[in-house]
Amino acid sequence: MTAEALSRAVHPVVLFLEVLALVALGRALGGLAFGVKVREELCRKDNPAAGLVLGGFTLGLFLALAGLLQGDAGTLAADALDVALHGAGAFAGMGLSAALWRVLLQLDLRKDVLEGRNLGAALLIAASFVATGLIYQGALRGEDSRGLVAAGFFALGEGALFASILLYEILTPYDVAEEVGVKNNPAAAVAASGAVVAAGLIVGDAVAGDFVGWKDSVLETLPYLLPAALLPVVRWTVVNGLLLGFGSADREIAEDRNVAVGAVEAAAYLGVAAVLVILL
Numbered sequence: 001m002t003a004e005a006l007s008r009a010v011h012p013v014v015l016f017l018e019v020l021a022l023v024a025l026g027r028a029l030g031g032l033a034f035g036v037k038v039r040e041e042l043c044r045k046d047n048p049a050a051g052l053v054l055g056g057f058t059l060g061l062f063l064a065l066a067g068l069l070q071g072d073a074g075t076l077a078a079d080a081l082d083v084a085l086h087g088a089g090a091f092a093g094m095g096l097s098a099a100l101w102r103v104l105l106q107l108d109l110r111k112d113v114l115e116g117r118n119l120g121a122a123l124l125i126a127a128s129f130v131a132t133g134l135i136y137q138g139a140l141r142g143e144d145s146r147g148l149v150a151a152g153f154f155a156l157g158e159g160a161l162f163a164s165i166l167l168y169e170i171l172t173p174y175d176v177a178e179e180v181g182v183k184n185n186p187a188a189a190v191a192a193s194g195a196v197v198a199a200g201l202i203v204g205d206a207v208a209g210d211f212v213g214w215k216d217s218v219l220e221t222l223p224y225l226l227p228a229a230l231l232p233v234v235r236w237t238v239v240n241g242l243l244l245g246f247g248s249a250d251r252e253i254a255e256d257r258n259v260a261v262g263a264v265e266a267a268a269y270l271g272v273a274a275v276l277v278i279l280l
């Protein structure tokens with residue numbers, strides 16, 4: 001390998017190692033912020049619910065930080081500083097997400113995950129972290145998408161994500177929060193988690209793009225957020241109609257606690273979201 005090739009390789013290697021360090025730091029800070037002794041929960045108590053949450057948090061951080069590595073490379077020092085600064089922003093974004101889902105999803109990390117070991121609640125919390133990472137990544141894509149611009153579009157995207165979750169709760173015949181948090185229904189948790197990550201895919205793509213001014217950029221973004229609000233339609237058409245032969249996914253999930261149907265519903269949300277992101 002030539003000296004020039006080695007020199008080119010140093011830049012991505014350093015940034016990759018910095019991302020790994022930031023993920024480790026984020027895990028430590030998250031444990032402190034939420035009062036969780038991570039190693040004790042995973043290795044001594046063997047708490048699978050804690051593992052799911054940590055997995056979602058870690059993946060969300062990786063996705064968020066990956067947005068910093070896109071675009072043209074600058075100097076190594078400038079890029080390293082950029083990754084560090086926006087890594088701090090990713091930590092703040094994850095904290096914001098946690099504050100919102102605690103209210104909206106009515107899930108409590110200590111009661112439901114650490115004490116109750118509720119795998120459904122943990123999966124839904126993990127999905128919220130993953131969706132947040134996708135949105136943060138999207139907010140960093142495009143020309144001039146740094147600083148206040150990234151923060152503004154992340155806030156817009158996060159608001160749209162939780163608006164879509166609220167609409168999902170309203171339009172779902174059963175009480176999603178009760179099924180997941182109180183009744184510990186894994187089928188409802190799997191279906192809802194698929195809807196949350198699917199919304200994150202759509203919203204993250206919607207907030208991406210070159211910044212051309214606040215008014216024009218926001219107006220251009222808004223129409224691309226709308227598909228996230230239409231995810232319940234997927235249940236009525238794709239799941240109930242095409243996949244279940246006009247059966248009732250709601251009855252299978254709420255009454256029979258059928259995880260297989262919940263998985264099919266989650267897959268339908270994710271598949272439709274992936275297609276919409278490409279088409280739009």
